[in-house]
Amino acid sequence: MTRSAHRAEGRAIGERCLSALRAAGAAPVDADILQPASVLLDLYGEDIRGRAYVTADPLRGELMLRPDFTVPIVRRHMDGGADPARYTYLGPVFRQQEADEARATESLQVGYELFDRDAPRADAEVFATIADLLGDAPLRAATGDIGILRAAVLGLNTTDRRKAALLRHLWRPRRFRQLLDRFGGRTPVPPARAALLAQADPMADLPPVMGKRTAAEIARRIDALQEDVAAAPISTTELELIDALLALSETCPNVLVALRDLSVDMPAIGAAVDGLSARLDALAARGVDVDALPFEGSYGRTSMEYYDGFVFGFYAESRPDLPPIATGGRYDALTAVLGGGRGVRAVGGVIRPELLAELEAGA
């Protein structure tokens, strides 16, 4: 399938959402369908080739059919947008669906992106706005906060290199776990590495170096490995705190209580937990029933998006085969990458109106 069978109804729902967002003060923006592939590849890595359509232009090189609007809108905003700024858009995005032929490869998205310094208030505004647009569709909300895990990693009593390695893999749970197990001494040093480090001078009999990676880089990595093997393992207490954080799955108020308990032993997450608390207050002020709102410690870690704080999604309970009907989250780090180090605070969400139409048709 290339397009949803519910194209016309989806378009109508999308138009309604767009009008509502414009009426609420968001500026309508558009983005080119063909985006420079290099920007997206540098951001998402080679994986995106398996998910987005890549094409080539004899003059412009590799181009990609936009897999989302967020990246072009951030780039545009970073070139001189208002502060705060609210944007909305409606249009097709393109994703390869190798694993599931039933999923549309071209689908409509209507979105809302908010650039505002007051993070808790902005998080609540985006979530509540998306929730309002979804109306009374039978959806289950999911929320999480990558920022808390990030703060926990930064607060570990270990080397900066280990923290950097873990932060780099927040979105790859399997590699994150492997690193944590090794840094915590749960898995032994690989034998080849142990043998290398046991040598008096590992660089003494270096085979001829070829290619762009230099002997100096190899020597630096060996120094890093020496430092790592000499460093104390991350304590069992800390590993258990991370495990406890990742295993959280409760309503928001209960999670908040649990996190306050965890932060007694892990003070580094204090500010992030305060942020969650402020967000919950802001959500409640917007009429969201936070007492019933679920929170998962691991939510948002496997998505392609660059979310690094608040994350949310809305799922059709009656249709577990469907992708999430709406998703969103905070992406401050993405703005820093695209802004050449100069970041702003940003949060956004999208609705997939064709899925909403499909859901309504089936109900």
Place this chain on the structure above:
Amino acid sequence: MTLKLGVPSKGRLMDKTFEWFAARGVTLRKSGDEREYAGAVEGIAGVDLVLLSAGEIPRDLAAGRIHLGVTGSDLVREKLAGWDSRLRELARLGFGGADLVIAVPQAWIDVDTLDDLDAVAAAFRAAHGQRLRIATKYHRLVRDFLRQHGVADYQLVDSQGATEGTIRNETAEAIADITSTGETLRANGLKILSDGLIHSSQATLFRGRRRGWTEDQREAFTALEAKLDL
């Protein structure tokens, strides 16, 4: 309608395939001229031989243009997304074996595993401002493998031949290529990562999963199954 069997059109792979079928009482041969890509089948009725490039056999099978085909299991995985929902493996033929592996310069004494490769990719990107390049022609297989193992900050560069030379030429930092003994890799100053085996390939007989076979085709297939002891 006959049942169409696709076989690689030249070289060792074709000769070995012919031998494999001959040993089971089915004679395949090129008809007429050596350069002609038509074939004949003896020893079983209702089967036609189609001689094709090994690289085209996966797609032709998936599209239903041929019904059975012999090709490398690596090519099937590379050319077809979700290959096992579209083709079924009938028999591994026991020849044409080669491993798709990740290899790096022997001078990278600090790199033995994918974990090392990932760490080096991060450091390389920080130092050079570009992602670590891996030269290959097996883009899908390599990308899926590296994603599964959580390796980041690399990029694949296309290399359709002489891939071992790309590092010396500074068009790549590592490679993913097929090897049977590892000899060429070693001769080029490369070594295989200890957990860098992506796929062990061999010549394999596949059938397409497409429906809509005629009664004749099903009968021919049943007879062939019996003859080949599938």
